[in-house]
Amino acid sequence: MAAASGVGVVGLTVAARPSSSKLPRPCSRVPVRMSVSLDEKKKAFTLQKSEEAFNAAKELMPGGVNSPVRAFKSVGGQPIVMDSVKGSCMWDIDGNEYIDYVGSWGPAIIGHADDEVLAALAETMKKGTSFGAPCLLENVLAEMVVSAVPCIEMVRFVNSGTEACMGVLRLARAFTRREKIIKFEGCYHGHADPFLVKAGSGVATLGLPDSPGVPRAATIDTLTAPFNNISAVEELFETHKGEIAGIILEPVVGNSGYIAPKPGFLEAMRKITKDNDALLIFDEVMTGFRLSYGGAQEYFGVIPDLTTLGKIIGGGLPVGAYGGRRDIVEMVAPAGPMYQAGTLSGNPLAMTAGIHTLKRLKEPGSYEYLDKVTDELVRGIVDAGKKAGHAICGGYIRGMFGFFFTEGPVYNFSDAKKSDTEKFARFYQGMLREGVYFAPSQFEAGFTSLAHSPEDIKKTVAAAEKVFQQI
Structure with missing residues (x-):
């Protein structure tokens, strides 16, 4: 992908960064939450209340939203109406739980609703x-x-x-x-x-x-x-x-x-x-x-x-x-x-x-931790996609990442537009059903936070492996 400025493996690149002797440390403030297995989430997955709320919203606000990408136009399906957030997770009004990689489009770098x-x-x-x-x-x-x-x-x-x-x-x-x-x-x-x-x-x-x-x-x-x-x-x-x-x-x-x-x-x-x-x-x-x-x-x-x-x-x-x-x-x-x-x-x-x-x-180890979890996330997704036979590339720096459904590399917007957006939409909808929330567009970066745990990353990669086999 685009980060040709640094060290990488096939299909994944990481922009060059300053060296550091600090070691990543586990986040000590990840909120305790009830979790549901991926299979249980899929069985319980419904967006009936979101659909009702969104239909009502379309009569009140242009397109039913106050910022266009929220309308899911580029990925299809039902836009999701959220109810609450905490740590690395979000819950919609139907009660579905998601590991969140949007983070309110970036601000939630220490986790949602930090105590x-x-x-x-x-x-x-x-x-x-x-x-x-x-x-x-x-x-x-x-x-x-x-x-x-x-x-x-x-x-x-x-x-x-x-x-x-x-x-x-x-x-x-x-x-x-x-x-x-x-x-x-x-x-x-x-x-x-x-x-x-x-x-x-x-x-x-x-x-x-x-x-x-x-x-x-x-x-x-x-x-x-x-x-x-x-x-x-x-x-x-x-x-x-x-x-x-x-x-x-x-x-x-x-x-x-x-x-x-x-x-x-x-x-x-x-x-x-x-x-x-x-x-x-x-x-x-x-x-x-x-x-x-x-x-x-x-x-x-x-x-x-x-x-x-x-x-x-x-x-x-x-x-x-x-x-x-x-x-x-x-x-x-x-x-x-x-x-x-x-x-x-x-x-x-x-x-x-x-x-x-x-x-x-500013606490010691914060950016090293972001680097660690994001590396594991992006490498896991790219590797899973390639193993399933998909053209995919990805990259990250610290707590910012992205991937495209193209062989890459991606250096500019023209390169990005070569991505298979229809495949991204299928991947996106599959990941939603597995309880993972990415930005509803191929052309948006993703974000991790200090609240994302190693278990979150493992669940996300496991979900991606499953969805890649289905699309």
Whole structure:
């Protein structure tokens, strides 16, 4: 797969990472829960209540959901309505239990509904849920973020990854006094107009709107290139000399499925932007505090000018942030002229959940444990798929992973689209019946947590072996 930058076996690759003398340790805080055997789960599996709830929801909300991928359009079958979560598991309203590898799309890195986080939130709520004024908790989380993320000297909290990317784009344009931005095909940076771009037939083609309602004027300055293609980026800078404000990228792609950078790609992006007086922006909404405590930039040793964060820094509550070099971020109002605001930004609940999540991640052995369980999971699934005669490849870094139903390798979105999505849908539905919940799309990364136990991994691999034989 995509992580050609590191050590791997046939069909599975792992991006190069810093060496460590620490040994993985078992997670000491996995919640105790009642478990059901895979066979018992299958016999009891029904989605009748989910079907009834979803049918009602379709009359109330567009498509019955508040975020499109939840509607199961790409995998078919009945969307699942969840009731509760704990540790590594989720339960739907029909009472089915699932080992969860979505983790609320990344935030649940220490496990769902962690007791310490919940207790801290309960105490915070006694003081109120939102002030609309500064609170001391903002200082605490900001100091933790600034101390952890190499490029961040100042940070601005917002309420979502989309807001963070909107803010950082405006900031990059304000600082450089340039309009054009480069993004990569298949990389998602929220649903703001400038990012909803479909790549043209050539690497220098101006972006076209990828959604009705997005005016051409909003995307005309968005340039696109294939991920992992250095020459395409160089060509864009040559064609648009002195016009490009910067490059924004997911250092590890998570919204085309998991795609890791080739050796030297991130370093090349750093050099190209410096040579052209442009800014390098890492969208670490997914990778921040997941690949390492300092994010992808610490993991790969490539330091951008600006960074966006989200998910983990809110511990499961709505949050986002952008930050970077002090001289750039001081342009943000009220310190500078670039305006951006938000009523709920820095609210005490999100700050509290983020603080306690980051404290847990800083404990010795956390990332080594994520590395261990994710390695066992991905190797087990890829090996099982190949033994059953399927074309499959996969990769991971720490607590982020993915696999494609293609021989691979997968270096960009075009490669990812070669995956057999119909087979993925059959695999997905089979795994649901066996009590395993992956993201309902071939083109989404998966996530592990400190709450995933070795037994969870064994059950998941056993379920995959069974399903691979059936599809």
